[in-house]
Amino acid sequence: MTEVRGWCPDLFRPMQSGDGWLIRVRPRLARVMAEQASAVSAAAARYGNGLIELTSRGNLQLRGFTSGSATEAAGCLAEAGLADPDPARERRSSLILSPLLPPDGLAVAVLLGDTFAPSPLIDLLPPKFATGISAGRFPLADGQVDLLIRPLGSQWHASLGARSVLAAVEGLPAAALSLLGGSPPMRKRGQAGAAPTLTIGWHPAAAGEASGGAFGFGLPFGQLDADLMHKLASLAVRHGDGLLHVTPWRTLLISGVDDAAVPLLRHALSGLVLDADDPRLLVSACIGAAGCSSGRTDARTDALALLRLGVRAASIHVSGCAKGCAHPGPAALTLVGEAVRDGSGVYALVRDGPASHTPQSDGLDCAQLARQLVPDRGGSADRS
Ligand code: SF4
Structure with a gap:
């Protein structure tokens, strides 16, 4: 098995991390059927350490495998229809989609996948290159992907930096592929895109939609375990149409939910992020020392x-080290792990910058940070 750090891992290309090997499932059309979610739960529990993370590409990242158990898990998950059985096609299949794409958006996604999967041109793109389809009620933000495809009038528009094309649905994939030659321009790295709050809560069916509404929720730091994934699969069947939708904002939606089921879902999911004003939505944090050999602090705790x-700010990033994996771009408050002192992480503080920037202050444990950052505790309000 080959380590692929520096590339985006997938089901067949695991990446080594502090808690073993990790693999990523890229759900087709940004959704998993309940039985597939159960397969993810079973693979995480049986072969990994049970931890599952939602990524900013709308992938499911399973952690804590050995080299051998990652291969076994990949086999089970591919059998469940969660990957193309051909590793090369799977590698080229990464698309970032608006959740709950309308039917024409789904048609574009299918055609685009069918066009990109056999194309060696995709292999030449930079490893972090992102192609996204933005449509419907949850549009992608500017800068969230490199190649952005969205509806424009009765046609579809594909743009990549200053290059763009307009085409009908059937012609769009080939037109999009034509933009990728040469040295494609990349977006400014680290732009986080729209806030996840958009997807949280109850979304009644839009006019003309027969499929019912959708209920969106977040997981603290985008992390869940195998038991919770199994429970979500059951809830999607009991209260929805059996589909779980992944979003590029580390949230999930259950579709086909009618309004009578909303209180039942809120009760069943209590403890998760169910309201758009939940402060946990402000925070990005990597697994830190709890699962990464580079981590100097337990960032999530x-x-x-x-x-x-x-402590509150427009955006807060707590990072186990200066690499800043959970939020590569700037945050209003970025805390970079340095060490552990008396049970608390000790951090360097960067205001309005990424984890790699020179900090304004350092050596601060959580209590000291609160005194500096919370007005009632003697700190100054964040400027954002
Ligand atoms: S930021 Fe550092 S500690 Fe956190 S996951 Fe990345 S390498 Fe590990």
């Missing part, structure tokens, strides 16, 4: 401690 202490 400290992030929750900081929220309990009243």
